[in-house]
Amino acid sequence: MSDGRVHIESDRTRVTTWTIEPGGAIPEHLHEYDYVVVPLVDGAMTVVQSDGTVLETALRVGVPYDRPAGARHRVENRTTETVAFTEVELLP
Structure with missing residues (x-):
């Protein structure tokens, strides 16, 4: 289960x-x-990228990373702990 809350x-x-x-x-x-x-x-x-490539992404509290537009993927939590992050989209 996943939940997205727009702030x-x-x-x-x-x-x-x-x-x-x-x-x-x-x-x-x-x-x-x-x-x-x-x-x-x-x-x-x-x-999991649209071409099937799988990337493991490490998360560290408060350490941000950025990505360019165009990414198509699915995000999975394969761990035993809840994953949470805030996403900031930069609109044109």
Whole structure:
């Protein structure tokens, strides 16, 4: 199970907090905008790209990373701990 809660949606940004329970996933989606991810927990998540490539992503509380627009992927939690992060999309 996963849950996304939008906190801000303006003409410049969309800020969403995502929580993914163990065994849960965010279904495949396309990032239309550049974005920044700020982890809320230490842990790991699995990113399955549209071509089937699997990436393990380490999460460290408060250590952000950014990605460009165009990514299409599914995000899975294959761990035994809840994954949580805030995503900031940079709208045009």
